[in-house]
Amino acid sequence: MTLCDVITITRNAESNISQTLKSVSEQEYSQINHIIVDGQSTDFTVKIIDSFPHNKTFKIYTQKSIGMTAAFNEGLRYVTGDLVVFLNAGDLFVNSQVITQVVESYKNNKWLWASGETISLSRRKYLKRYIKQYHQWQQELFLYGNPICHQSTIFSQAILSQIGLYDEQLYLEADYDFNVRASLISQPYLLRFPISYYDTAGISSIKVFQSYITQRRLRKKYFPLTDNQNLIIDTICFIKAIKxxxxxxxxLYL
Known part of the structure; x- marks a missing residue:
C-alpha cells in the first residue's frame, strides 16, 4: 500500500500547531507517516504535539541545524514513504479526502511529482482566494515567479532521489529552486483539486523584495535569456512585488 509522508516544520507554533495536527489526523487515508521537525521551540509547541491524540503514525525530531531550509532537508532525511508533502505549522489540508485523492492519482497516472490547487488565506482568515489550476503546464511560468505552491506539491520518492536536497544557502525561494530542478527532470502533473490552505502572511509573502532579488538571480541561472527579455521580465516581476x-x-490584519 502506498505510504505518504507528511512533513511539518515547527518553531514556537503553540498558537496554530494543533490545527495542523488535527488536519493530518482527520485524513481518511490510513497509511500516513507524520514527520514533525521542531526548531527547538521555547514555548509549549512540543508539549502540545506530545499530548495530541494522534491517529496516524508520527515522530517528532528536534532540529539541530539552523533555518527553515535546513529543517526541510532534515525532514526529507527521515522520509520512508512513496510520497511526500510539506504541511507546515498552521497549514491545513482542505478536507479529509485530500491524501486519498492524491494517492489515487499517483497510482492511476504514474507521475513523479504533482501540483494541486490552493486556497490562500490572510492571517485572520477573513480573506481567501481560490487559486485554480493552470490549463496546461508551461516551463515559462517560472520566469515570472514560483508558479507552484509549496503546501500543494507532492513529490514521489523516485524524483526526490534525483533532485537531492534543498539548497541551504537560500534563505528565501529554496522551494522555487527545488521546483525548477524537479521540472528539469519531469514536468509536474497538474492535479485539478485543492490540496491545502496557504497562509499568505508567511515569511516569503512578506519579504517580497528579497524574494524578488533571489528569484531574479535563480531565473538567470536556469533560464538564459537576452538582455531585452530579462529587462521586460524584471520589470513585470518588480511591479508584481510592489503589488x-x-x-x-x-x-496581516484581515
Missing amino acids: RFLLIPIK
Whole structure:
C-alpha cells in the first residue's frame, strides 16, 4: 500500500500547531507517516504535539541545524514513504479526502511529482482566494515567479532521489529552486483539486523584495535569456512585488 509522508516544520507554533495536527489526523487515508521537525521551540509547541491524540503514525525530531531550509532537508532525511508533502505549522489540508485523492492519482497516472490547487488565506482568515489550476503546464511560468505552491506539491520518492536536497544557502525561494530542478527532470502533473490552505502572511509573502532579488538571480541561472527579455521580465516581476508589498497590511490584519 502506498505510504505518504507528511512533513511539518515547527518553531514556537503553540498558537496554530494543533490545527495542523488535527488536519493530518482527520485524513481518511490510513497509511500516513507524520514527520514533525521542531526548531527547538521555547514555548509549549512540543508539549502540545506530545499530548495530541494522534491517529496516524508520527515522530517528532528536534532540529539541530539552523533555518527553515535546513529543517526541510532534515525532514526529507527521515522520509520512508512513496510520497511526500510539506504541511507546515498552521497549514491545513482542505478536507479529509485530500491524501486519498492524491494517492489515487499517483497510482492511476504514474507521475513523479504533482501540483494541486490552493486556497490562500490572510492571517485572520477573513480573506481567501481560490487559486485554480493552470490549463496546461508551461516551463515559462517560472520566469515570472514560483508558479507552484509549496503546501500543494507532492513529490514521489523516485524524483526526490534525483533532485537531492534543498539548497541551504537560500534563505528565501529554496522551494522555487527545488521546483525548477524537479521540472528539469519531469514536468509536474497538474492535479485539478485543492490540496491545502496557504497562509499568505508567511515569511516569503512578506519579504517580497528579497524574494524578488533571489528569484531574479535563480531565473538567470536556469533560464538564459537576452538582455531585452530579462529587462521586460524584471520589470513585470518588480511591479508584481510592489503589488504584493502593498497587500501586506491586508494579509496581516484581515
